[in-house]
Amino acid sequence: MKPVVMIFMLAAAVCAQPALAPPQVGFLRDGANSFRPVFGIAGNFVLGGAAFSGVASAAYSGSFGLVKTDTSVIAVDSLGKVLASMDAPTGPAAFAFFSDGSPAFVYLSSANLLFEWYGTGFQMVPFDCQLFPPSAVLGISAPDRAHVAFLIERNGGLREFRLLVESGQPDSQIFLGRVNTPALRLASGELVYTDSNGVVIRKADATEIHLNAQLPARFSLAQMGAGWVALSDLGSSVRFAIRVTPGRESLYFLPEVSQ
Amino acid sequence: MKTWLRLAVALLPIPAMAQIQVFTFNGTTETAVGSIVNIGSATPGDTLETRFRVRNQGAGPATFQTLSLAGEGFQLVSASVPSLPYIIAPGSFAEFRVDFAPTSVATYSAFMAVNTTNITVQGSGVAGASVTPTGSQGPLAGSTAIDFGTVAVGSSKVQSFTLSNPGAANLTVQAIAVSGAGFSGPIGVTTPLPIAPGQTVSFQVKFQPVTAQPAQGTLVVDGRSFNLTGLGISPPLEAVLPSLAIHLASTAGASAQQNSLSIALGSASPVGGSGTLAMQFTPSVPGVTDDPSVQFLSGKARLATVNFNQGSAAGTFNGQPSIAFSTGATAGTISFALTLEDGTPAGQTTLTIPPAAVTLDTAAGLRKAGELDVSLTGLDNTYSASELSFTFYDTAGATVQPGAIPVNVGSIFQQYFASTQVSGMFALLAKFPVTGDTTQIASVTVQITNSAGTITAQQVPIAGSTPPQVVPTSY
Numbered sequence: 001m002k003p004v005v006m007i008f009m010l011a012a013a014v015c016a017q018p019a020l021a022p023p024q025v026g027f028l029r030d031g032a033n034s035f036r037p038v039f040g041i042a043g044n045f046v047l048g049g050a051a052f053s054g055v056a057s058a059a060y061s062g063s064f065g066l067v068k069t070d071t072s073v074i075a076v077d078s079l080g081k082v083l084a085s086m087d088a089p090t091g092p093a094a095f096a097f098f099s100d101g102s103p104a105f106v107y108l109s110s111a112n113l114l115f116e117w118y119g120t121g122f123q124m125v126p127f128d129c130q131l132f133p134p135s136a137v138l139g140i141s142a143p144d145r146a147h148v149a150f151l152i153e154r155n156g157g158l159r160e161f162r163l164l165v166e167s168g169q170p171d172s173q174i175f176l177g178r179v180n181t182p183a184l185r186l187a188s189g190e191l192v193y194t195d196s197n198g199v200v201i202r203k204a205d206a207t208e209i210h211l212n213a214q215l216p217a218r219f220s221l222a223q224m225g226a227g228w229v230a231l232s233d234l235g236s237s238v239r240f241a242i243r244v245t246p247g248r249e250s251l252y253f254l255p256e257v258s259q
Numbered sequence: 260m261k262t263w264l265r266l267a268v269a270l271l272p273i274p275a276m277a278q279i280q281v282f283t284f285n286g287t288t289e290t291a292v293g294s295i296v297n298i299g300s301a302t303p304g305d306t307l308e309t310r311f312r313v314r315n316q317g318a319g320p321a322t323f324q325t326l327s328l329a330g331e332g333f334q335l336v337s338a339s340v341p342s343l344p345y346i347i348a349p350g351s352f353a354e355f356r357v358d359f360a361p362t363s364v365a366t367y368s369a370f371m372a373v374n375t376t377n378i379t380v381q382g383s384g385v386a387g388a389s390v391t392p393t394g395s396q397g398p399l400a401g402s403t404a405i406d407f408g409t410v411a412v413g414s415s416k417v418q419s420f421t422l423s424n425p426g427a428a429n430l431t432v433q434a435i436a437v438s439g440a441g442f443s444g445p446i447g448v449t450t451p452l453p454i455a456p457g458q459t460v461s462f463q464v465k466f467q468p469v470t471a472q473p474a475q476g477t478l479v480v481d482g483r484s485f486n487l488t489g490l491g492i493s494p495p496l497e498a499v500l501p502s503l504a505i506h507l508a509s510t511a512g513a514s515a516q517q518n519s520l521s522i523a524l525g526s527a528s529p530v531g532g533s534g535t536l537a538m539q540f541t542p543s544v545p546g547v548t549d550d551p552s553v554q555f556l557s558g559k560a561r562l563a564t565v566n567f568n569q570g571s572a573a574g575t576f577n578g579q580p581s582i583a584f585s586t587g588a589t590a591g592t593i594s595f596a597l598t599l600e601d602g603t604p605a606g607q608t609t610l611t612i613p614p615a616a617v618t619l620d621t622a623a624g625l626r627k628a629g630e631l632d633v634s635l636t637g638l639d640n641t642y643s644a645s646e647l648s649f650t651f652y653d654t655a656g657a658t659v660q661p662g663a664i665p666v667n668v669g670s671i672f673q674q675y676f677a678s679t680q681v682s683g684m685f686a687l688l689a690k691f692p693v694t695g696d697t698t699q700i701a702s703v704t705v706q707i708t709n710s711a712g713t714i715t716a717q718q719v720p721i722a723g724s725t726p727p728q729v730v731p732t733s734y
Contacts, residue, residue, distance in 0.1 A: 018647065018668055020675040023620070023636040023686035039681050041620035041636055044515035044585050046552050046681050238557060252517055253556035253583045 026225025027051070027060035027080065030257050031237020035067050037080060038224065038254065042243055045254055051080035056090075061097035061187075062226025066106060068093035073106050073115070073122065084121045096142040096149075099187040101226060104142035107150075109134040114148065116165060127168035131161060139221075141185035147171060151185050158183055158193075184221040184229060190244050192221055192229050199231070199251055201244050211242070211251045230254070278317030279347075281373050284310040284354070295379045298359055300482065302387035304425055306360040306400035307483075308336070313354075313373055315347040322346055323353045323374065330369020333380060334358045360400075361385075387481050388432050388454055393419040393461075404486035405478070407466040411494035412529045415467035417446070422462070422480070424454040432481055439476020441468045442487050468492075471530075496532035496567065496599050505595055505608040508581070512612045514588050514640040514683065515620075517556065520595060521581040522565055522574035522606070531569040534599045536576075537562055538584065542591035543614065544642050550682040553587035565597060588638040588683035590614040614641045616712035624703050624721030631691040631721060633703055638684045642676040643710040645669040649689065652718065654701045663706075664691075698723070 025038040025045060034050035035058045057068040064083075065076040073093060074085040091110030098104045103117035105125070112134045115122040125148070138151040143162065150161045158176040163169065176183075176191065183193035189204030198213035216233035224230035227245035232238075239254040282289040283296060289312060301307040315321040323345040328335045336356040345353050361367055361384025371378045389398035392405055399405070410416045424430050432452040437444040448462035468474055468491025476487035502525025509518050520536075538561045540553040554560040563582050565574040576582040586593065589612070596607040619637040633649060647666040651659040666689070675685060693700070702718040 018666060018671060018687055018689040020671055021686045021688075022679055022681040023684050039684070040552065041515055041588075041618075041638060041684055043517050044552050044588055044638070044684065046684075253585075255554055255556050255560070255585070256558060 022046075024078065024225075025241070026062060026223075026228050027058065027065050027076075028224045028230045028239060028254070029055045029058040029222065029232065031232075031239065032257060034257075035065070035080070036257075038241070042248070042250065043252055045241065045252070047255055047257060051076065057093040057095070057222070059095040059097070059223045060225055061101035061103075061223060062228075063101035064097065064103050066093075066095040066097075066103055068095075068106075068108075073108075075103050075117065075122075086115070086122050094137065094140045095223075096140045097187050097223065098142050098145070104187070105140050105148050107137065107140045109137055114140075116148075125165055125168060127163050128170065131163075131170060138181055139184055142187055143189075149185065151176075151183060153181050160185065182219065182221050184223065186223060186229070186244065188227075188244075192242060192244060194219075199242055201242070201249055203246070209249045211249060213240070213251050215240075278315050278319070278321040278349075279323070279374055279376065280314050280316050281376060281378060282312045282314055282352075284312050286310075289314070292378055294377065295381060297381045298357070300383040300385045301359055301361055301400075302389060302483065303361050303363050303384055304389055304398055305387075305483065306358050306403075307382065308400065309357045309359065311355055311357060311373075312352045313347065314352040315349055318349055320346050320348055325372065325374055326355065327372045328357060328369055328380070329371075330367065330380065332359055332361050332367040332382065332384070333369035333371075334360070358400075385481075386426060386428075386430050387483065388422040388430060388460075389425050390478075390480055390483075390485065391421045391423065393421065398423075398425075399485050404488050405464075407487065407489035409490045409492055410466055410468050412468050412471050412491050413494050415465050416489070417463045417465045419461055419463050420445075420478075421459050422448075422452070422454060423459040424456050427456050429453060429455055434479070434481060435462065436479045437464050437476060437487070438479075439474065439487060440470075441474040441489065441491065442466055442476030442478075444478075493530040495601070496528075496530060496534075496603075496605075502526065503597070503606045505597060505606050507608065507610055510610065512586065512593075512610045514586055514590070514612055514615065515618060515638055516586045517583055518586055518610070519581040519583045522597065524567070524572045524574075527570050527572045528567045529569065530567075532567045532600060534565045534567070534574075534597050534605055535562060536565050536582075537596050537598065539594045539596070540587065540589075540591055541594065542589045544590055544640075544683075547589055547591075547642060547682075550587040550589035550591070551680070552585055552682050552684070553589070553593055554585055556583040556585060558582075586610070586612055588640055588681070589642070590640045612640065614711040616714045617644055617707045617709050619705075619707070619714065619716050622705060622716040622719045624719050626697050626700065626721050626723045629693060629697070631693055631697060631700060631703070633689045633691070633705065633719070635687045635689075635705065635707075635716070636685070637707075638682075639672070639676075639709050640683045641710045642672070642683055643669075644672040644685075644707060645710075646706075646708040646713075647687075647689070648706040649691070650704045650706075651691075651700050651721075652702045652704070653699050656701075659700060 022039045033055050035052040035055045036050045037048035039046045067074040072085050073088045075083040089111050094107040096105040106115045114125045116125050132152045136152045141149045147162045152159045158179040160174040162172045164171050179193045191202040199211040201209040218234040220232050222230050229242040231240040237256045241252045241254050243250045281292040298309040313323050339356040341353045359382040364386050365384045368381045391398045407416050435445045444464035446463040466489045471491050471493040474489045478485040504523050506521045593610040597605045599605050617639045621636045623634050625632040647668050648663045650663045705716045
């Protein structure tokens with residue numbers, strides 16, 4: 001028997017529902033170290049006003065942002081509004097989100113400390129800090145609610161150490177191959193890195209998409225939205241947007257903040 | 260004679276005699292002069308000038324005491340003779356010039372005395388054509404310089420000369436040669452060239468400097484040399500710009516594209532320079548004055564500096580061969596105008612962005628309790644979206660009743676476009692209250708219409724989701 005589904009089709013009611021807003025790709029840390037929204041659609045981006053300045057590291061999942069300034073770690077919503085913050089030592093941070101976009105973990109390499117987001121704030125996660133030196137940590141990710149994964153560069157190769165959040169002890173280790181750094185693991189499973197021809201997106205099933213590009217000599221990678229990664233030239237204010245959405249993979253220039 | 264010599268020796272300080280040495284100087288090289296020096300040949304009517312140097316090769320000062328020259332056809336250039344006696348420091352020299360102007364075809368000689376050094380100066384009067392530059396009052400004297408003046412690199416100047424036979428017998432010019440970087444010729448004449456008495460023949464020499472520097476060359480007519488001089492200068496940048504072209508990587512205009520622009524010169528630029536490339540956007544949508552998302556993707560939004568490096572056939576933007584720009588989200592015309600640093604317009608091009616049906620970038624369906632959300636992002640470069648239609652399908656692919664649900668969105672889009680800062684781009688969220696088992700609804704097809712057409716997003720999957728719950732906290 002066919003299930004009965006009824007959509008309210010009152011024209012007046014439906015007409016009242018659609019809402020329009022500027023499309024938002026996400027947030028990024030610009031060349032002036034400000035955290036600002038990126039509006040637009042693929043290929044046509046507009047930078048919004050800065051939400052924070054003096055930003056050392058930043059990432060945005062599509063619904064939440066994590067920002068590291070000189071003195072704080074801040075969680076923000078999609079409008080850039082502060083949800084929570086905590087004091088933090090100077091230095092960069094690595095961030096991880098869960099696959100639903102909610103904040104997961106913050107790793108402060110200067111102090112070798114790991115924090116998890118508990119819904120309204122951050123709390124420290126003890127872990128075996130002898131597993132790898134902080135300088136080897138390229139990034140972190142949240143494969144699931146029970147694990148935090150550290151992306152480690154060791155012996156010329158890339159490894160992923162998965163730790164149990166509850167105990168802080170190692171659970172598994174994966175060798176990802178001789179992958180150029182920097183690299184970024186997303187909650188959706190994609191590994192983003194680069195080779196001599198440009199950007200490589202390695203899917204969860206190990207297939208790879210190559211995006212040809214002439215990339216800067218030194219750059220960093222950070223999630224800037226749902227299905228978007230920002231590639232930032234460390235020597236200039238040039239920024240690229242990498243779209244990692246399956247079937248829509250592409251590389252774009254991002255506009256610079258107009259002088 | 261012996262008495263005279265003894266007297267001269269007695270009058271001069273002894274060191275002066277041994278230290279003085281006479282040389283001829285051709286502008287670059289000194290040649291020591293013995294008791295006889297042949298300064299070359301000249302045609303009757305020409306003057307051949309020779310530079311002499313009296314050099315002190317001793318360790319102490321020497322005195323240039325006396326100078327005399329006696330002989331037909333030879334003459335000291337009085338203005339060139341230093342006031343004597345002249346003290347010459349060790350290693351230094353004094354210079355004077357001698358003109359040789361034969362009046363006939365014959366061998367000439369003269370006696371020149373420099374202090375106690377006697378030198379026989381010889382020269383030959385030879386039959387030859389006289390050489391007269393166009394615009395000159397008379398024939399060239401030997402070693403005379405013909406100045407081509409200032410010529411921009413890449414340009415050229417031609418100087419005409421007239422060969423004439425002033426004698427009573429036929430003569431033949433055996434060779435005419437031009438040498439020196441930037442100088443070429445002769446043009447319009449071949450040798451051997453017989454010239455009858457009273458006859459004249461013209462030819463040209465071209466100066467086309469290859470560098471922005473002084474240039475020197477030589478015109479040789481049957482062994483008689485005439486110096487050629489000229490000054491190459493950097494041409495104004497606009498002089499090389501007739502072949503400038505502004506290239507767009509893609510000439511297919513469409514919204515939300517990242518295009519790039521490069522500037523090519525027809526050949527390597529002989530000079531360096533810079534210009535400013537200005538971008539302007541003229542919307543074709545009524546009531547819309549601009550679209551800020553039409554912009555360069557590096558540097559300033561609508562201005563870029565173009566550098567032209569010497570030797571390069573292309574402009575550069577901050578060291579890069581091209582500059583990227585985004586085409587925005589509004590129909591209209593993007594114009595690029597290049598202006599040189601002195602304000603000279605140097606080129607322009609345009610890219611037309613035609614009106615197009617709505618473009619959807621993302622389309623997603625989300626199943627919630629008692630509700631289905633359909634979200635779209637895209638652009639309408641006509642700002643005229645008017646109709647939306649949603650058709651839901653169940654897991655078997657069958658249309659869910661009531662079928663297509665039309666929604667008139669003309670007014671809300673007009674309100675949105677009138678106030679948004681992101682031009683023709685939009686994010687739309689439509690919520691549909693549902694009764695029944697929403698898990699049975701699998702996809703939705705969305706149609707959206709504007710003044711340029713209708714597009715359809717087919718069978719957009721509807722996913723289940725539990726959105727993250729966060730309690731905002733104030734700090």
